[in-house]
Amino acid sequence: MKLLGWIFLIGVVTIFFWAACAVAFGRYTQTVKRLCRYTLRIFWLVSLGVLILRFGKGLGAISAMSDKFPWGVWIGLLQSGVALAAGGFVTAATVHIFHIRRFEVILRPMVLTAFLGYLFVAMTLFVEVGRPQRLWHPLVMWQHTSIMFEVAWCVTLYITVLMIEFSPVIFEHLDMPKVVKAIHYGAIPIVIVGVILSTLHQSSMGSMFLVMPEKIYPLWFSPLLPVFFLISAVAVGLCTAIIESFFSHKLFGRSLEIPLLQSLAAAAQIVLLVYFGLKMVDISMRKEWQSMWTVPWLGVSFGIELFGCVLLPIILFSIPAVRLHVRGLVFTSFLVGGGIILNRINVSWFSLIPYTHTTYFPTWMELCVSLFFVTLTVVAFGLAAHHLPVFPKAGGKIPPQTSSEPNLN
Template identity: 50%
Template sequence: MRKDAEAMNDTRWPEITFWRLVFLVLAATGTVVAILRYSRGLGATTNLSDQFPWGLWIGFDVLTGVGLAAGGFTITAVVHLFNLKRFTPIVRPTVLTAFLGYVFVILALLFDLGQPHRIWHAIVMWNPRSVMFEVAWCVMLYTTVLALEFSPIVFERLNLERPRRIVRAISVPLVIVGVILSTLHQSSLGSLYLIVPMKLHPLWYSPLLPVFFFVSAMAAGLAMVIVESSLCQRAFNHHLEMDLLEPLGRAMVVVLSVYGILRVQDLARRGALLGLRRPGYEGSMFLLEMGLGVLLPIILLAIPRVRARQPGLVTGAFLAILGFVMHRLNVSVTGMERAAGVAYFPSWMEIALSLALVAAGFAVFGLAVRYLPIFPEAPHRASGVEAPAWLLARSASMVAGGSPEPLSPPSAPAGVK
């Protein structure tokens, strides 16, 4: 498994590896569930009810999915607005992750909506007082922005010079719009819950929910870049840029600390911390979320020796992602159960479809890396390792084509007009 052999393999049928088998099983189950969901309805396939109308597909696929794709706006801002050009090599994989993340969130929504064929209604039927309306518009617009930010990679592959230049000309405004849209909807996903002060448990309900959602998404986005780079290294033999990822780990310490302090301070101010002296179900989940998913990664990543090595950095980032997922699920499920009067646990079909979407995301990412210049620097950096044939071919063509690239220019001043 995860050998570069797959890339060198030129036969028509790809060999069966462990992870491909996993993907096939998940994809097959997901397809069956998708058919069942559309033929039998939400009631027959999910454990949703009038008491619990939002479950895993909203809590994980949408709330978590959008947050984990937040690396897109932070990294593009760092490289193109703060002009820290040394982070350029991670722009493309991050933008790809973000774009795929949003596409799969929209796909997931098509399963969760009761009237998926009317998803376009939000475009023509406006209710500017609805948080959901704002989220819908921001997600639509930001997915478009991400598609544009990603498009130069496709144009480059297809040798389309003109459209590439057009997108390059608008790259800075595009990044600015992307950051604003992300700020708006990342926080608005939290605002969705502002309207249920009597339903959401006081450990999670706060007037600051939008701030918490935004700050935690920034940390999760950075953590995803770290974990994803590590996965790419294993899957594609791609060199791990520790000198780029280590500062991200350091940034995570700052963001997570701000987040942790805000959360605890807010709870203390509202008197909700007192309930933790005898933590029940909610209290335990809260302590797990904050301890394992916020405090521990802060400690790990704050120690320079731990942060500077791949296992420590990746563990810290992974824990932060775990904490992020737990926060979103605690807001959407744990914190809502008491008021609903029923316990909710997703049906196997809800879980299977969510897993299938994640698997599909991985698969499309793999295909994109295989057929598009996602890691332009890889051949040079990874020269010590056996570079797969296709990568060498790619690098050769890139050297031959050799024109500067819009959204992630290989040399520092290239983004400057």
């Protein structure tokens, strides 16, 4: 049964990956589309069966987690979802607080992406928590000294803020201009609250691990973990905007402004450079470079994360051939996104293995649940894009590529 489950999951992932590549290279034919639809329906049926098993027989029926290793892959993926959704508050702050209006064309899609990303986090929590019926307890049973209390409140309030920020799209669709105008009047205070909340809980995702310095492998544990989590979230949020813009153009025929993507890439490059510099200084000051060889496989994972997914994108974003080619920007953005996911998994999973002396590997059903929620968010974005005014009304083709340097002014 386990073998069949893994074969099924690998097959589904392969088909979805093939479809994504077909979209990226303009080969998303009707045959590929039909195959995706049939695969998605079968996958959703299996996933619903897994969820029924989870809520019917508990976490142990579908998960490899144990008392020795209670934090599994879901924690890393949950934190990755929070980071990938950071593009919402970054774009909102850029447009409404810093008044850089040329980024307004991607504001609504990024707010929608952030909102769906946080729904992914909420759905994952509902499955991952042993007693989901008590998820509301932190909202009324306050524990002021607990970082989880702050995370619970910030995430809940920020989801509410995202709903308010996206609500003009719905009211505009319902032809309620007075309501839209009223919400726009309060846009700046709402965005400021959203930025504060997002900054707090993005950094708090790293603060969660400060309570176990002896358990996390030295390459990842640092008093600066909250800072690293926040800076990396900003970087990947900018890269998510590039990826979202590219696939929205391919799937929905929306305009793709390459100078805008170049500006996002240039900003991401600066943030990544700050992150990389702080990482290098932090490890050097703590004198932990030798830890790369103490446990070799963890050293390899750290090297891929820092040098392959942070330093390499910094270099690639500096190369004109990459910066002026949209697929080069998208590929580099995927590198950054993959690096952030690897970082969150390294911190919450791999780095704990030497201390626990426990071998944990997720079951196919754990990954099936996560992929199920990912596909739900992607389909929800597609439905919203088709039925709501998410994108600017003026369509258009890709403007001619320019050889000018990215402009951040």
